[in-house]
Amino acid sequence: MAEIHLSDDHKAFIEDLVKSGAYKNEDEVVAAGLRLLQQKDANLRKLIQEGLDDVEAGRVLSFASSEELTAHIMKMAEERKNAVAPARGIAEGAGRSSRRL
Template sequence: MPNVHLTESMQAYAEGQIKSGAYANLSEVVRAGIRLLMEKDGARQFYALKADLERTALDAEAGGFEVFDAKAFEPDAFKD
């Protein structure tokens, strides 16, 4: 099991959370913090993807695209 070193203020905050009954022990506090970081990273990835899609849509609206020819791309899918 990894050792976790906290600053004095972090340790005091975690202990306060445990004393308040919000968490049973330090492991629960640390896991909650890691879950928040994971959620934040997921949100960051979502907004980066959204920005990419918005840039791509603007580029397409400005004519920066090629017409997709499905038959040329996958001719076997259109055989009778």
């Protein structure tokens, strides 16, 4: 399998990456893209296995309805938001100007 067909946009993107000096040639660009896909696939498989392991171990939640699930998700989001809010003030420097750069 030596021949592949690319859209004009993909060809231009590859050419731009080579011209920028980020890659020596088109083969390096394609190889880098394939490595990223392999990493993404491996990570996805790992996450799926973690989920399956959780189910097997009984680490699951059951909901009677989609409304109950939605309420649970909203509660978790609110708890996360409240947990992050105090830390945000510390990180930004309490008492400092709120002007952003």
